[in-house]
Amino acid sequence: MASLNEVLEGKAICICAGSGGVGKTTTSAAIASGMAAQGLKVCVLTIDPAKRLADSLGLKELGNEARRVDPSLFEAQGVEMKGELWAMMLDAKATFDELIARQAPDEESRDRVLNNRIYQQISSALAGSQEYMAMEKLFELHTEGDFDLLVLDTPPTRNALDFLDAPKRLTQFIEGKSLRVFMKPTGLAAKVTGRGVSVALSVFKRIVGFDLLADLAEFFNAFSGMVDGFQARAKRVNKLLADPATCFLVVCGPQGEPIDEAVYFHRKLVEAKLPFGGVVVNKVHYPADELQGDIEDLPGTLAEKLGDPDLAKRVAANFADYQALAERDAHNIDHLASELRTSVVIRVPHLDEDVHDLAGLAQIDRYLFATAEQRVEMAAGRA
Amino acid sequence: MRGYSDGDPLFLPPPEIARNCPIPNLLDKRLVIVTGKGGVGKTTVAVALGLRAAGEGKRTIVCEVASQENASRMFAHTAVGFHEVEMEENLWSISIDPDESMREYVLLQLKVRAMRDLLFRSRIFNYLAAATPGLKELVTIGKIWELAQLDRKVKQGRKYDLVIVDAPATGHGVGFLQTPRTFASIARVGPIHSQAQTLDRFITDHEHTGTAIVALPEEMPVNESMTLERDLRDEVGVAVDRVYLNGLYPERFSKAEAEKLARLAEEENGAARSAARAALSEFGRARSQRAQLSRLRRGVEASVKTLPFLFEPELGVEAARRLARKLG
Numbered sequence: 001m002a003s004l005n006e007v008l009e010g011k012a013i014c015i016c017a018g019s020g021g022v023g024k025t026t027t028s029a030a031i032a033s034g035m036a037a038q039g040l041k042v043c044v045l046t047i048d049p050a051k052r053l054a055d056s057l058g059l060k061e062l063g064n065e066a067r068r069v070d071p072s073l074f075e076a077q078g079v080e081m082k083g084e085l086w087a088m089m090l091d092a093k094a095t096f097d098e099l100i101a102r103q104a105p106d107e108e109s110r111d112r113v114l115n116n117r118i119y120q121q122i123s124s125a126l127a128g129s130q131e132y133m134a135m136e137k138l139f140e141l142h143t144e145g146d147f148d149l150l151v152l153d154t155p156p157t158r159n160a161l162d163f164l165d166a167p168k169r170l171t172q173f174i175e176g177k178s179l180r181v182f183m184k185p186t187g188l189a190a191k192v193t194g195r196g197v198s199v200a201l202s203v204f205k206r207i208v209g210f211d212l213l214a215d216l217a218e219f220f221n222a223f224s225g226m227v228d229g230f231q232a233r234a235k236r237v238n239k240l241l242a243d244p245a246t247c248f249l250v251v252c253g254p255q256g257e258p259i260d261e262a263v264y265f266h267r268k269l270v271e272a273k274l275p276f277g278g279v280v281v282n283k284v285h286y287p288a289d290e291l292q293g294d295i296e297d298l299p300g301t302l303a304e305k306l307g308d309p310d311l312a313k314r315v316a317a318n319f320a321d322y323q324a325l326a327e328r329d330a331h332n333i334d335h336l337a338s339e340l341r342t343s344v345v346i347r348v349p350h351l352d353e354d355v356h357d358l359a360g361l362a363q364i365d366r367y368l369f370a371t372a373e374q375r376v377e378m379a380a381g382r383a
Numbered sequence: 384m385r386g387y388s389d390g391d392p393l394f395l396p397p398p399e400i401a402r403n404c405p406i407p408n409l410l411d412k413r414l415v416i417v418t419g420k421g422g423v424g425k426t427t428v429a430v431a432l433g434l435r436a437a438g439e440g441k442r443t444i445v446c447e448v449a450s451q452e453n454a455s456r457m458f459a460h461t462a463v464g465f466h467e468v469e470m471e472e473n474l475w476s477i478s479i480d481p482d483e484s485m486r487e488y489v490l491l492q493l494k495v496r497a498m499r500d501l502l503f504r505s506r507i508f509n510y511l512a513a514a515t516p517g518l519k520e521l522v523t524i525g526k527i528w529e530l531a532q533l534d535r536k537v538k539q540g541r542k543y544d545l546v547i548v549d550a551p552a553t554g555h556g557v558g559f560l561q562t563p564r565t566f567a568s569i570a571r572v573g574p575i576h577s578q579a580q581t582l583d584r585f586i587t588d589h590e591h592t593g594t595a596i597v598a599l600p601e602e603m604p605v606n607e608s609m610t611l612e613r614d615l616r617d618e619v620g621v622a623v624d625r626v627y628l629n630g631l632y633p634e635r636f637s638k639a640e641a642e643k644l645a646r647l648a649e650e651e652n653g654a655a656r657s658a659a660r661a662a663l664s665e666f667g668r669a670r671s672q673r674a675q676l677s678r679l680r681r682g683v684e685a686s687v688k689t690l691p692f693l694f695e696p697e698l699g700v701e702a703a704r705r706l707a708r709k710l711g
Contacts, residue, residue: 019421019422020420020421020422020552021420021421021422021423021552022422117569118515118516118569121516121517121565121569122516200501200502200505200508200511201508201511203489203493203498203502203508204508204511204512205573206492206573206574207489207492207573207574207575208515208518208570208573208575209570209571209572209573209574209575209576210572210573211570211571211572211573212515212569212570212573212575213511215569216511216515253422255697256696256697257453258422298654298655298658301654301655302647302655302658302659305647305651305655306643306644306647308640308643311636311640311643314635314636314662315636315644315658315659315661315662316658317635318635318658318661318662318665319654319657319658319661319662321694322661322664322665324694324696325694325696328696328697352663352664352667352668353667353671354601354602354671354675356601356602356603
């Protein structure tokens with residue numbers, strides 16, 4: 001089994017993707033801190049609105065700029081930090097505003113867009129805009145070239161597809177080809193050609209009100225000068241994602257549903273010809289590798305050793321519950337590995353302590369970066 | 384008389400019914416919104432609430448949004464789509480697709496059939512509908528509102544006593560519920576302005592609308608639940624009624640027993656040692672979860688109810704049924 005070190009060898013970008021609630025943010029932070037500890041200058045980006053990354057890195061807050069995580073915090077945990085760990089919490093709206101400022105031909109066009117009410121909604125609320133801005137920031141940081149490795153924690157999209165399609169959907173939206181043909185700043189319906197169109201517009205106007213329609217028209221007009229720039233940029237972003245120095249890691253949990261989603265997401269990556277690196281399965285119940293003796297009479301054996309039949313019964317029942325979960329996990333992971341036809345399936349066990357700080361990240365790193373032999377040893381060392 | 388005979392409690396209700404004491408306030412509302420971050424078990428709780436309400440004789444519908452089909456899957460039912468499908472007695476399910484909601488909304492607004500057909504075929508209309516920020520969420524909430532009406536305009540629309548919504552994961556959760564308010568401010572005039580206001584009043588009407596957050600007993604999910612309750616109150620005007628702390632491990636072992644087991648884990652080999660270690664893991668997790676539970680209780684205004692971790696490979700409808708009994 002290949003280790004994470006081999007997978008990330010020579011990579012400039014690592015994108016952690018997967019459905020919500022599987023520990024993507026923690027995994028991203030652990031990968032970044034692990035690679036930094038080995039000597040790289042690494043930046044981890046997240047756009048999770050819940051500020052989880054800041055929490056886990058011991059930072060009070062993360063702005064729209066990369067901040068260095070205090071190396072003494074690692075030393076306090078007994079982790080030798082040979083490189084540098086930086087972190088950034090992406091503010092989608094601020095990134096969008098910066099992008100507009102960069103793309104606008106002049107100040108007036110810039111302000112027209114920034115002040116438009118439709119833009120203000122889109123930049124913070126439109127589905128896909130967060131994903132798009134994450135790509136934007138990634139592209140920007142990569143172009144500036146200050147870091148050896150960028151780790152991106154993707155937003156908790158319900159549908160993996162949303163995330164991959166975001167740049168395309170957003171540029172299509174901004175392009176608004178079909179709309180701009182018909183809409184002109186002066187008199188909405190006046191310049192509309194064709195009966196079908198005029199009915200559609202007037203009905204839409206009746207539903208949403210003239211006001212909103214005027215804002216939309218204004219928005220597309222204000223944007224019209226920037227469409228080409230946006231398209232060109234989106235193309236370069238897509239090229240970067242498909243680059244061999246980019247690596248997608250699928251993060252999931254061991255239950256049936258997250259596994260199915262990981263399989264689905266992997267298929268989408270392959271279809272989009274994006275470089276898949278491997279899969280990280282979090283919170284796995286390790287099976288006890290050291291089952292010897294008569295498991296049938298475990299309660300009896302335990303009762304004898306503990307001198308407490310009631311406690312023995314409870315210990316045995318608890319063990320049976322854990323074994324059942326471990327078997328389920330093993331079965332699901334086998335299924336995952338065969339579906340993905342990959343040898344890179346990295347299991348991170350369900351740790352006794354819930355991970356939310358640097359000490360927890362360091363513990364996860366032991367599993368993420370373990371060689372195959374180390375992994376076997378660690379699995380045997382715990383129940 | 385048979386009722387007096389030993390061992391035959393004829394006049395006592397079966398235990399399932401005895402435990403079915405109503406949850407004060409929550410299931411007596413017209414709408415219950417179940418929210419929380421991804422992967423915490425929102426659908427399971429929404430379905431469990433649905434089973435509970437249906438068991439009390441309430442005609443109940445569980446709504447999923449953004450074309451999710453997790454609830455129907457729990458019942459091992461084929462995808463229900465944009466249809467009200469009966470899962471079992473008194474319990475229906477629907478998956479609300481925004482495009483279908485938009486169609487239905489326009490159908491109710493426009494009486495002339497030819498005009499509607501023209502509209503739906505129109506590229507520009509479809510484009511505008513997709514381009515207007517928040518419109519999809521707005522018509523989705525509009526459909527939820529429609530389901531909760533006693534006098535439904537939709538043909539053959541059933542009357543429900545209770546509508547339960549499995550809301551999108553937070554991050555987007557507050558945004559989703561905030562849509563009517565935001566929309567009312569973008570569209571300052573026109574029918575949609577007043578409709579958005581109606582929907583905002585519907586969501587924030589605490590007498591008829593209840594909200595439950597589902598959380599896990601871990602550090603960050605607990606933090607997020609506290610933030611979510613505050614944001615719902617301050618930004619959307621929604622008061623949270625309950626926080627369900629899901630997946631709580633049982634406290635199977637006492638501290639003294641854990642010490643005994645720790646000694647056993649050191650001295651023994653084989654299965655006995657593995658079993659002792661598994662017990663110690665459970666002991667540790669159960670304890671740290673109890674610490675999160677008390678932190679949550681201190682950090683939120685709503686009452687906190689716990690739901691047990693179910694040691695089952697996959698959570699189906701039977702698991703939800705078991706949780707349903709514990710929702711009180």
